[in-house]
Amino acid sequence: LQVILVSANKLTRYIEPCQLTEDFGGTLTYDHMDWLNKRLVFEKFTKESTSLLDELALINNGSDKGIQQERERSIDLNFLPSVDPETVLQTGHELLSELQQRRFNGSDGGVSWSPMDDELLAQPQVMKLLDSLREQYTRYQEVCRQRSKRTQLEEIQQKVMQVVNWLEGPGSEQLRTQWGIGDSIRASQALQQKHEEIESQHSEWFAVYVELNQQIAALLNAGDEEDLVELKALQQQLSDVCYRQASQLEFRQNLLQAALEFHSVAQDLSQQLDGLLGMLCVDVAPADGASIQQTLKLLEEKLKSVDLGLQGLREKGQSLLDQISNQASWAYGKDVTIENKENVDHIQGVMEDMQLRKQRCEDMVDVRRLKMLQMVQLFKCEEDAAQAVEWLSELLDALLKTHVRLGDDAQETKVLLEKHRKFVDVAQSTYDYGRQLLQATVVLCQSLRCTSRSSGDTLPRLNRVWKQFTITSEERVHRLETAVAFHSSAEKILQECPEQPEAFNEMEQFDEVETVGKSLLDRLTVPVVYPDGSEQYFGSPSDMASAAEHIREKMKLVSLKKQQLRQPEATTPES
Numbered sequence: 001l002q003v004i005l006v007s008a009n010k011l012t013r014y015i016e017p018c019q020l021t022e023d024f025g026g027t028l029t030y031d032h033m034d035w036l037n038k039r040l041v042f043e044k045f046t047k048e049s050t051s052l053l054d055e056l057a058l059i060n061n062g063s064d065k066g067i068q069q070e071r072e073r074s075i076d077l078n079f080l081p082s083v084d085p086e087t088v089l090q091t092g093h094e095l096l097s098e099l100q101q102r103r104f105n106g107s108d109g110g111v112s113w114s115p116m117d118d119e120l121l122a123q124p125q126v127m128k129l130l131d132s133l134r135e136q137y138t139r140y141q142e143v144c145r146q147r148s149k150r151t152q153l154e155e156i157q158q159k160v161m162q163v164v165n166w167l168e169g170p171g172s173e174q175l176r177t178q179w180g181i182g183d184s185i186r187a188s189q190a191l192q193q194k195h196e197e198i199e200s201q202h203s204e205w206f207a208v209y210v211e212l213n214q215q216i217a218a219l220l221n222a223g224d225e226e227d228l229v230e231l232k233a234l235q236q237q238l239s240d241v242c243y244r245q246a247s248q249l250e251f252r253q254n255l256l257q258a259a260l261e262f263h264s265v266a267q268d269l270s271q272q273l274d275g276l277l278g279m280l281c282v283d284v285a286p287a288d289g290a291s292i293q294q295t296l297k298l299l300e301e302k303l304k305s306v307d308l309g310l311q312g313l314r315e316k317g318q319s320l321l322d323q324i325s326n327q328a329s330w331a332y333g334k335d336v337t338i339e340n341k342e343n344v345d346h347i348q349g350v351m352e353d354m355q356l357r358k359q360r361c362e363d364m365v366d367v368r369r370l371k372m373l374q375m376v377q378l379f380k381c382e383e384d385a386a387q388a389v390e391w392l393s394e395l396l397d398a399l400l401k402t403h404v405r406l407g408d409d410a411q412e413t414k415v416l417l418e419k420h421r422k423f424v425d426v427a428q429s430t431y432d433y434g435r436q437l438l439q440a441t442v443v444l445c446q447s448l449r450c451t452s453r454s455s456g457d458t459l460p461r462l463n464r465v466w467k468q469f470t471i472t473s474e475e476r477v478h479r480l481e482t483a484v485a486f487h488s489s490a491e492k493i494l495q496e497c498p499e500q501p502e503a504f505n506e507m508e509q510f511d512e513v514e515t516v517g518k519s520l521l522d523r524l525t526v527p528v529v530y531p532d533g534s535e536q537y538f539g540s541p542s543d544m545a546s547a548a549e550h551i552r553e554k555m556k557l558v559s560l561k562k563q564q565l566r567q568p569e570a571t572t573p574e575s
Helices: 010-013 031-067 070-077 083-099 119-178 185-222 225-281 288-327 337-401 409-450 453-495 506-523 541-570
Strands: none
Touching: 031 083, 031 119, 070 288, 083 119, 083 185, 119 185, 119 225, 225 288, 225 337, 225 409, 288 337, 337 409, 337 453, 409 453, 453 506
């Protein structure tokens, strides 16, 4: 080459004007600053894309080779490229678009011109770099996706193991120490409260289980074939542990609820037995038979309620025993024989104690029932004895008021006397019946260890009325017997034939009739005097007057007969 020194106006001798810029008298459209900017952009893109390609190749090749965990950890430290691949790709696309244009954006006149040679050579280089970047970036995205999925899987696996380890560790230990059922309502409630605290702790881990299960389900729906087996195994392991623990919690809750119901029924039954026992221990003194019947009915109702309560306790107890017998399946290898034996002994002891208390109450109810029945008999005897006194009083009243006739002749008087004896027999039976009833009240009072409230008054009344009846009856018998003697003698005199005057030679018969008649008339006017000094008359004054009139008429007939018999003796031949 030979260097030629020329002035600016002589350049056209050596260089075409179309290849010279306006500064040198040519027509070439050229903006050096625009070219320089484009060149700087090209060089920066080339540098960044080359560096990015190396980084992406390192990341992608390391993932493809399946390097060991230690190397993966070291690569993970520089896992993100130094520059953003999206930004580099966008810069490259913008640069390629500028290079492919036919004009420069920064030219002043907007005149079309042809690119420089270096710009033409830069286009395929940029295109090649973009293609490589897209390829490596696509692989990088896949690697990131795989590593993100692996990371997510590892995180899920870690959380799953946390849940499993806690449920099989502290969670199971909490349940392993809870085997009692309590010996009362309060104790069972305390155990339930403790169990609720345990359930509250488990619920937090169960919430994690639900979240993990949803994540695993999402991965299963979008996961690769090689991950399905591992995900399903994790899901199955997590589900088995959680369901087993949840079942154990539910079993424990059901057991405590059954124990609480058992103790509640036992407490109610104990209160019923206490109430029944208290009722049986109080000595009652009912006023009448109706009160006794009401008391017996109340006792029967309480005893029936106790029977139902004991039956319910047995059902609850047997159900609780059945649940305890199934408790060994949740023992995780722990020997729960001692704990179960304590629970079983407690349940059986409560049921046996309630049975014994109920049996004692039944025995006392039987004694009280017998006592009540005896009191019913006592009241009945006293009532019937009082009724016997009333009947005897009525018989006495009837004897005084209605048994006043003495008969019109001897035959009728004898009939009245016979009826009176039967009447006395009725009164005697009534009196004996009353005496027997009062004797029965004495025996019942001795058996009941109580004093009779009414027989003490009834017996003197019965004896007093009976005494009055016997005195009145004796007076009635005496009057009837006198009337029989009077009528018999009078009728004998009046019925003798007048043609046999020798039969009446003795006038003593007439005198006897008159004497008996006067005596009978005198008794009709005399009252019956009782031991207490009281007096009673038979019938009304008119009744007595009627009976006396009839006797007087018969005495007149006897007197007339006497006069007729005496008249022949007084008549002489001289007269």
